[in-house]
Amino acid sequence: MTGKREQTKKDNRNAILEAAREVFVKLGYGATTVRDIIRATELASGTFYNYFKSKDEVFQAIQDENALRVRPRLRAERVRARNVEEFISGSFHTFFEYIATDRRTFAVIRRNADTMRVRMDTPEIIAGFDELRIDLLTAIEQGIFPPVDADYLMASLVGVAFEIGEHMLTREPIDTKAAANFATALFMGGFKALPHYVAATEAAA
Amino acid sequence: MTGKREQTKKDNRNAILEAAREVFVKLGYGATTVRDIIRATELASGTFYNYFKSKDEVFQAIQDENALRVRPRLRAERVRARNVEEFISGSFHTFFEYIATDRRTFAVIRRNADTMRVRMDTPEIIAGFDELRIDLLTAIEQGIFPPVDADYLMASLVGVAFEIGEHMLTREPIDTKAAANFATALFMGGFKALPHYVAATEAAA
DNA sequence: CTTAAAATTGACGCCTTGTCTTCAAAGACT
DNA sequence: AGTCTTTGAAGACAAGGCGTCAATTTTAAG
Numbered sequence: 001m002t003g004k005r006e007q008t009k010k011d012n013r014n015a016i017l018e019a020a021r022e023v024f025v026k027l028g029y030g031a032t033t034v035r036d037i038i039r040a041t042e043l044a045s046g047t048f049y050n051y052f053k054s055k056d057e058v059f060q061a062i063q064d065e066n067a068l069r070v071r072p073r074l075r076a077e078r079v080r081a082r083n084v085e086e087f088i089s090g091s092f093h094t095f096f097e098y099i100a101t102d103r104r105t106f107a108v109i110r111r112n113a114d115t116m117r118v119r120m121d122t123p124e125i126i127a128g129f130d131e132l133r134i135d136l137l138t139a140i141e142q143g144i145f146p147p148v149d150a151d152y153l154m155a156s157l158v159g160v161a162f163e164i165g166e167h168m169l170t171r172e173p174i175d176t177k178a179a180a181n182f183a184t185a186l187f188m189g190g191f192k193a194l195p196h197y198v199a200a201t202e203a204a205a
Numbered sequence: 206m207t208g209k210r211e212q213t214k215k216d217n218r219n220a221i222l223e224a225a226r227e228v229f230v231k232l233g234y235g236a237t238t239v240r241d242i243i244r245a246t247e248l249a250s251g252t253f254y255n256y257f258k259s260k261d262e263v264f265q266a267i268q269d270e271n272a273l274r275v276r277p278r279l280r281a282e283r284v285r286a287r288n289v290e291e292f293i294s295g296s297f298h299t300f301f302e303y304i305a306t307d308r309r310t311f312a313v314i315r316r317n318a319d320t321m322r323v324r325m326d327t328p329e330i331i332a333g334f335d336e337l338r339i340d341l342l343t344a345i346e347q348g349i350f351p352p353v354d355a356d357y358l359m360a361s362l363v364g365v366a367f368e369i370g371e372h373m374l375t376r377e378p379i380d381t382k383a384a385a386n387f388a389t390a391l392f393m394g395g396f397k398a399l400p401h402y403v404a405a406t407e408a409a410a
Numbered sequence: 411c412t413t414a415a416a417a418t419t420g421a422c423g424c425c426t427t428g429t430c431t432t433c434a435a436a437g438a439c440t
Numbered sequence: 441a442g443t444c445t446t447t448g449a450a451g452a453c454a455a456g457g458c459g460t461c462a463a464t465t466t467t468a469a470g
Contacts, residue, residue, distance in 0.1 A: 214417090
């Protein structure tokens with residue numbers, strides 16, 4: 001017995017999310033209203049607010065779901081890595097393949113005519129960044145990576161991934177391998193030149 | 206004689222922009238309304254629309270002004286460069302110093318609680334990116350740079366600049382030189398490893 | 411001084427927002 | 441099965457934003 005109450009709750013939430021995805025792509029994030037979203041469902045306007053506080057929160061929920069889909073893959077890739085190259089190369093390949101495959105989802109993420117860029121501050125996405133930073137620190141401790149500034153390195157990886165990812169999608173045909181190779185080569189060469197670094201807290205210890 | 210009409214026109218426009226900067230920082234981009242902006246001036250609501258179509262357009266105008274402030278400096282740095290290192294290093298130093306200095310302006314640019322990230326698609330900013338791409342292509346032609354994928358390289362530079370820039374601002378004290386050195390080293394090392402590349406159009410010729 | 415053009419004003423109609431009361435359906439208890 | 445309680449969907453409502461426009465003031469020109 002599932003409990004009818006629980007079931008409709010899930011159904012309604014999904015209906016709203018699905019409608020939101022649809023409408024965000026069609027109208028763009030900025031132009032869509034909460035009413036646009038519920039109008040695309042069978043529900044009443046007041047019901048929306050039982051599930052989300054605003055259209056922003058729906059957007060976050062969608063982003064979180066996206067992040068949850070890629071994060072485990074990225075994580076697995078990094079844990080499996082036995083050296084720097086596998087770490088970097090695996091991450092880029094996975095990420096680029098994801099955004100190339102999941103185009104429909106990425107359409108929501110991507111630049112909209114009247115909104116900014118990627119929403120990067122949802123809990124899940126932040127958690128993903130943190131995970132990356134910790135994995136980098138671990139790799140440095142284990143001597144897989146040279147002791148560079150993990151925070152800046154993370155920032156660089158993220159920046160390159162998103163920017164190249166976006167350019168990659170504008171090319172025809174979409175070549176995720178070429179994009180990943182470019183990014184990987186950049187970092188593989190760059191590592192050797194990076195200034196070595198000891199975090200302030202560790203230096204004090 | 207300046208012409209009184211022209212003068213008040215400029216004054217009004219500036220008043221709106223100044224009020225907008227103030228309000229965007231205070232309330233965040235998403236939460237501010239056109240009314241909030243004009244309320245922070247002496248003007249009437251209708252007047253706003255003689256100058257801008259929406260709050261979005263005001264935001265763009267602010268971004269454009271910002272871009273116009275940095276672009277010439279970046280350009281000069283690149284034109285002066287006699288080799289790869291000067292090109293890269295000069296650009297990063299200039300950019301990081303700019304965002305560190307002009308904090309108030311950057312506060313508008315930076316992540317807001319309820320909006321996304323940087324608006325990257327205003328005409329001036331796009332022009333700035335284009336300028337960078339062209340400078341890169343020129344440098345490649347002149348043999349200063351190896352023949353790499355200029356588009357991806359530009360994307361990487363931009364991604365790294367913005368992401369590291371943001372992290373840099375969270376550290377105390379703010380060390381623009383260290384940030385620039387990190388980014389420069391990454392690319393200096395990375396270059397040598399990048400796959401050589403001939404753009405499709407040129408390859409066809 | 412008169413007339414024409416330009417630009418500002420603020421009220422207006424339309425729309426969205428988030429809230430709140432009402433009420434039907436689901437589940438609990440006997 | 442019958443009654444009571446709780447949940448949550450519904451949809452009306454007040455508050456307030458949006459963009460427009462006729463009226464009015466301000467500047468420039470003749």
